[in-house]
Amino acid sequence: MKKSFIHVTIFGAAIIALSSCKSGSKGRLPDDGQVHGVANAAKINPKRPLGMVQIPSGTFHMGPSDEDLTSSLTAKNKQVSITGFFMDQTEVTNNQYRQFVNWTRDSIAAKILGAPYVKQVSGEDYVDWTKTATIKWSDNSIIERLDQMIVPVPDRIYGRKDIDPEKIVYKIEYYDLKEAAKVENKGIARSKFIVKDSVKIYPDTLVWMRDFSYSYNEPMAKKYFYHPAFGSYPVVGVSWKQANAFCNWKSVYQNAYLVKKGFASESDFYLPTEAQWEYAARGGRSQMPYPWGGMYIRNQKGCLLANFKPGRGNYPEDGGFYTVRADAYWPNDYGLYNMAGNVAEWTGSLYYEGAYTFQHDMNPDIRYNAKDSDPPRMKRKVLRGGSWKDIGYFLKNSTRTYEYQDSAKSYIGFRTVIDIPTFGEGTRR
Template sequence: MRGYLSLTVLVALCVSVASCGKKGKSSRLPDDGQLHGVAPTANKSMNPPRNMVYVPPGTFHMGPSDEDISYNYTTRNRQVSIPGFWMDATEITNNDYRQFINWTRDSLAFKILYGQGITNFDDTSAVDWKKVAQIKWDRNTVEKLNELNLAPDNRLYGKPDIDPDKIQFKVEYFDLAAAARRDNAGLPRSNFIRKYPQKIYPDTLVWIRDFSYSYNEPMTKRYFSHPSFGNYPVVGVSWRQAVAFCYWRTHYQNSFLAKHKFAIDGDYRLPSEAEWEYAARGGLTNSMFPWGNPYLRNKKGCLLANFKPGRGNYAEDGGFYTVPVNAYWPNQYGLFNMSGNVAEWTGSYFYEGAYNFMADMSPDIRYEAKDSDRPREKRKVVRGGSWKDVSYFLQVGTRSYEYQDTAKSYIGFRCVIDLAPKMKK
């Protein structure tokens, strides 16, 4: 396979050559032997994505802006350049992630009530969302969803309910990195299409599991399910679940664009650690924090982020655990809580010596480990520090990691998307 041409672009090329334009005028090129060019599509571009801000291209010094107190030397300072991209202004909230879960649940319910069930993984039948909108989520309906329900032994007081482990999103994507390898040239396209089911419900038990000899049961019971926490960052989501969210968000957006005859645009994804750090700095050179240097309070004495101040006065910054995603002041790019509240997954693989050999143009190392790989190969870069961390982890140049198949009560995420330059306002 020597190149990648999407089916949408191919169809658009055919339509642009063969179709008729306005007022019956043919869109065929004049047969004059001259070069006129053919636009890939006549569809208009999508609108700027909701609740995202544009991070302009630029160059910055990636790495620590202060002493490397751990002396690990895993973050040597170096100059790199980053192209422009769009980024979520806030961390993904419980309400945002619940939309993903409900969409997946509803699509599975449709296949049980109106289709052939959900046991066939390769079923590609379309979901009729008009019928889905008519589903009444009462006890009678839930009792019909046997394939989604908890087994009788797992129910409280015999109440039928949906089993969170059975809410699985079918991830599908084209592996561009594999297709680009020279030794794969000429292979059929099907060799690079990846499909797998992914459980997506957050692990709400992390609030208890992460802290031994600590009473956090109320957070387990309420944090994801109670409306009061709707605008708080989602936690208990593994790296693999965050990646699945990005694939779903792309699919959800592209379905709308195709339906309304917009041009299909970029894919949502997790930011690389270089993109994350560049965005977190907000255009400030060699600053320790998104708001500058070197203090954690403003001139009025107010703390500037949600973390573990002093010797552990968790409530001093205004939040005992997490806080709403738009709390505190944004940085100069309009991004909230790039330091503190929850640490954030990036798409990058964590390797101690990565800064020594990465390119200086949009640097990144990506590797999606298999379940059979060694734990070392499952490490993903985590940035930003959280509500339970000391201020060192709030520094924009501090690196940390967690394993891609684990979830924590202090790690969330936000998405980025690459769009055409003319999208910039």
């Protein structure tokens, strides 16, 4: 197996909890010929997902709240219904994404150092973190043993043994339900729908210089992801594929803990659909053009309500030159920060100009997992919300645009959502 393709999935995160019988004096069901039912032994996790808010089920008018200024006809007004979900209050921050990077880095290092494993599955080792001590990166003897993770000698500055970002590779595994659900695939072995992929996950910090020609942005390239002053700022330089890798890791990380504690595993985290994103951004104000519910981008005192490009380019007028903290400005009525401005946000949806004309009115979505060999048109993913470098038009709830899934930009971030039961027993309010 290639050294860069290191498996970093936690072993033992069971998806299906064993059932047990709770009736009867000794845990057995009464033998009376009646159906009593068998409860799942797993407990319901009572905690609300950290840093997330509940978005209730509802119906709204998806699309322009006023005239189509660009006459593009890519977002026709349409009434749709959305089931409830939980969404991150803010865009994913540098600190949060750094936890993902460090976990992956430490997993790779643990394998190189000979950390104990539970067992091999399909020829690959799964790290058992219950038996693996924390790696001491300040220990020179440890660094000497991790030479394959260190930048080559010709690439070192003053001889520093820095970690090579190219070696921080996360391996994704998931079951493609959409493909398995197709009628023509009925009866085909489950293994045919297990998707495996490897993604280099370190953010592209050079986007700050690459995105803007003849502009001095070197300080941002050097410090934005690394310096603690930017820890609560939204992560950027992350492609759509990297954002999905983060969602996969967040799911594995959470469910491994829940199963270990005897709780039922939860749904997977994922990038919101385009419809989910717009519904959440509107905050229950169906016909308003902006997340804050008003018709304008300034309040009555003349203060700007988001981080974007005011006027003809007075960038600092809104309080931020580039990005600002992920929890800056007032949240919308659902408690979500910066659904307009700061950074544009990846959604999970494929960008297709005529999508609104054929999508279902119940949880509408259109997805396509483009291959590297696919034409660029098939790699377009919907962006929403506008960014710190965009004009006010892109801040509107209904404005659609796109970027290619393998691209990373200094003005694109993301937030995650998760489907958790919001009704019946175990409701988290």
